[in-house]
Amino acid sequence: MCTERMATNGTLPSKQKAAQFQPKDQTVHINEVPIPSIKPDELLVKVRSASLCHSDLMLFEPNDQGLNLGTGDPFTMGHEGCGAIVEVGSEAQGFKKGDNVGWLPIVDCCFECEACQVHNLYCETGQAKVQGMTVDGYFQQYCAVKWRNAAVMPDGMDLDTAAPLFCAGCTSFNAVEATKAELNRDPKETYVAVIGCGGLGHLGIQYLKAHGFKVVGIDLSPEALEEAKAQGADHVFNPKTDTNYVEEVRKLTGKGCHAAINYTNSVPAYSNAPDIIRYNGVLMVTGIPQKSIPFSAMDLSMLRLRVRGANNRRTDQLRDCLAFSHKHGIKPHVTQYKLDDFQQMLDTMHAGQHKGRMGVLFD
Ligand SMILES: [Zn+2]
Ligand SMILES: [Zn+2]
Structure with missing residues (x-):
């Protein structure tokens, strides 16, 4: 049965397209996937823009930095995105439907331990993962994000070009x-x-x-x-x-x-x-x-x-970055692609022929 969920801007579709990495042969496919159901500590966001980071290429390369990337089942790529909240989990604090937000990508960490204060990837639970690198990321129109990773964007900040601010x-x-x-x-x-x-x-x-x-x-x-x-x-x-x-x-x-x-x-x-x-x-x-x-x-x-x-680290620093960027009119330079042209965007980055950032702009 196809269930439909209500959101601020109408009815959510039951399915969406996503750019997914397939670990077994390191290829990318545009697949049809369900709209995620959120947990109590998550927000469901309708992504406006998601951008490709140079780190995404690490999925296609070996590394000896102890990073566990690109293993297991196919997952949606992307760890830089922003959009508008369409559902708020029962535990989320300080967010409401319709807020424009961006967020950091580390999930399944506790956000509390001593290691998390340094970087959430070091969480003492040993469970921390990067969205878009091992679990579903943001090259899809609807994604679930942890409320503790998210920051409300300053009024007037341009959603179409802001995605790279959330990593780069x-x-x-x-x-x-x-x-x-x-x-x-x-x-x-x-x-x-x-x-x-x-x-x-x-x-x-x-x-x-x-x-x-x-x-x-x-x-x-x-x-x-x-x-x-x-x-x-x-x-x-x-x-x-x-x-x-x-x-x-x-x-x-x-x-x-x-x-x-x-x-x-x-x-x-x-x-x-x-x-x-x-x-x-x-x-x-x-x-x-x-x-x-x-x-x-x-x-x-x-x-x-x-x-x-230096690294992207914590959400409090993300808020400082957003405020400073907005105050000084600092904007990423983004070349936009359609989700269906994801492979072309990836090839351009592999060839080093891009200027600034490249991203997908959703409807
Ligand atoms: Zn990145
Ligand atoms: Zn922790």
Whole structure:
């Protein structure tokens, strides 16, 4: 029997289309799936936009970072989305039908233990999972999200382009805030290099410029550097074609950048970063390569380099990111696709031919 459930904006359909990852052969299919039934601690959201993150490509690659991704039964991809609430679970606090929300993707964690205060993925229950990486994510029109992961969006924030804020935006914002706190100096007198000017970096540049930092964009892709300039980078370098870029950055900045935020998943980008960072400068680790990154113990012990890390972390930081983004007019640059063209979007990201973010806009 086909049951229909009522929502604020009419009757919910019984089925929907979803872009699903099939672990057994690492392929993606557009499947027909049921509308999820929510648990008491969940919200049912009608997704307006969902975006593709570089981390989604980890499903198609091996990793030695201890991540358990892309196993088991087929599941819906996507861990960046936003939309409007259509059902509120009985335990959810602070949300009502019709609220525009975005959210973080870690589920089946307790949100309470000491490890959860660091990152929900570390939850001491050992049950934490990432939506879109092992369980259903957001490349479907209706999805269930934990109320404790969700944040109401500021009035007037554009739902069509906001999806990347809930992973890339929050991560790049936290990296910029952590860099600012670690440096603790006048941004106007401070050079920060953004290594990787794509999905994360193009937002990182906007956050840095909103604080007044001087920004040096570095990327191997001419498209990404074009985007970096469009987002306000003061100088850009392509290590592939600007073979003297280390000397040029040093000349430009005096003795090297005060900090570099690496948004890429490239081990060589990490190995080469100290070359453009001045003594006792900060290297902010954000992008996650498949392999571990080597650092010199001498560099760390003798304060040649301060290595710190940043990630999307907790919902309170997400709220700060949303408020700051809205106040400063910071917007992800999103190229929109139809759900049926998901494979094309994936292929474009695999080929590194995109600018900013790519996403699916639902009706
Ligand atoms: Zn992501
Ligand atoms: Zn926990």
